[in-house]
Amino acid sequence: MPHDVTYGTTTYDKGALAIHSMRGYLGDSVFFDATKAFLQEFAFTDVSSEQYRDFLTDYTGIDMNGFFDAWIFNPGHLTYKIMDYTVTNNAGSYDVSIDLKQKIFERTNYADNNRLEISCLGPDWNIYTESVQFDGEQATVNVSFPVEPQILMIDYNQKLADGSLDRENKITSTGYAYYYGSRLGVTGLSDSAFVRIEHKYVAPDHCIEPLEGIVLSDKHYWNVTGVVEGDIQTTMQFEFINTTNTGIDDWLFSDSIILDSAIRVLYRPDAQSNWQEIDFTKPSANNYGFILVDTLRFGEYTFGVYDPARYDSLGLGMINLNTGLDNNISIFPNPAKNTICINAKDQGYNSLSIFTLSGKQLEEKKFHNSDTISLEAYIHGVYIIQLTGPKMVSARRKFIKVQ
CATH class of the missing domain: 2.60.40.3080 (Immunoglobulin-like)
Known part of the structure; x- marks a missing residue:
């Protein structure tokens, strides 16, 4: 690493996030035992990342090549999503078959040896958790829970510092419930609700069927899941940040031809459905704030614009002469x-x-x-x-x- 960036964000911020993820990947007992042994073995010496990887592999018996390739040696970040799942009642336990997808941002390689937790919300609103492992972009994994899942959640215990900021709220009264980059305004509630919102810092899935002239965000989307008991009246609010060169929505919204009338909010109830435009309100002409959607719907949300000049009829994302998934081309x-x-x-x-x-x-x-x-x-x-x-x-x- 060049000397001028030795004490920068790659060392401190990414380093801390990677070690946090390693702890979740290995589990507390294995991680702390291996860390103690590593510090004793290499006390007062310099160690390369490759040496660290090989020591951990030998000491723990867990192949760490996949982890280091995913979290240390590659740029960008990754996250995971549930594409679909089925539940089968098996004599009192519930077998769940889950289609998982790995999503990546500013990198071209999908990680192997992915280890993560899948949790379910039970009918009693308690959380039950199982671990899975898979390779590559997509896989089907199988878990079993002692209760019938109401919803499924990835990494509920926040053991991986992936490209997703997640929060859940148990809602029992009116007012605002706050999430990352969004908030839920509850104006009426007859019973209670459990609502989880995942803010995914990767591009949303492309349109199954193209929406003529509509360009989707290439940087983020939200996934909203939960359970509502009784009736609820709400508004959903999603944050947009269009400050030049620093806002997450700057490339989408900042072109001089993009007016408020061109902005779109896209929604789909699940990963098998196509994106659709929904009604919304943008309260001001500011470059940041909240876009309001009139009611809570479980599913995925993202921003878009109507901009035929950048429209990609291939469904591959936004067309831009100088950008793409791989800057090395x-x-x-x-x-x-x-x-x-x-x-x-x-x-x-x-x-x-x-x-x-x-x-x-x-x-x-x-x-x-x-x-x-x-x-x-x-x-x-x-x-x-x-x-x-x-x-x-x-x-x-x-x-x-x-x-």
Whole structure:
């Protein structure tokens, strides 16, 4: 690590978060025993991250390569979501089959050897927890609970410092219930409610069916789950921050052509449903504040804008000439007349595809590190290059063909 950043946020903030996650990954007993042994073994010496990883693997008997690749050696962050689940009553216990998905931000590699807790809220509103392990982007895991789950929650005990800020409230009176980047206004309540909101700092899933002209946020969304006993009257409020270069919504909202009339709130009840526009109120023309939705609905929420110039009909997210999932990919020249060169700098991509903005695939070929593409058969216009790796991790760039 360069000397000028030795005492920066990577060392202190990310280091502390990684160690917190390691404690959750190993469990308290194993973590503290291994930490004590490590400090005794390497007292008064310098140690590399690789040596630390190997010591922990040998001492604990747990392969730590997956953890270090996920939390130490890669940029960006990850989080997890439940795509779907089924519950089967098995003679008094409840077997649950869960489809999990790993989501990543500003990185291209999905973590393996993921270890996390799945908790359920029981009919008595007590919490029951089991541990699971899986590899890669998606997997189906199985757990069993002694009660019928009302809802499922990932990492209820906050053992992993992933890209999700979660909070739950037991609501028994009117007033505000506060969450991360959102709040629930309760104006009427006949009984009680348990409401959990997860603020996910990753891009939401893409549209199953494209919404013409609608661009989704590429940085965050909310997942709202819970149980309501009796009747409840509420408003949901979601925070937006559009301060130049620092706000989480700056890229989405800050373009000079984006007016309040173009802003959208998107909702879907579950991961199998398509995003849909819902009514909302933006109280002021400020660059930060809360967007109000008139009632509580369980499901996922995100921001969007109506902006045909940035609309991605492929459902791949926002189109932008200079950004994408992988900053190590370059295309030159761009714009181009006769040929373009693509360089992926040893990122492991093995397939190259070219699409029109309407989503029509024009070309697909094998790819290794770099390639040169002839544009003689292409008419002038805008196209998308997509590179795909062995784990179906994709990176995209837009290029322009000129006459």
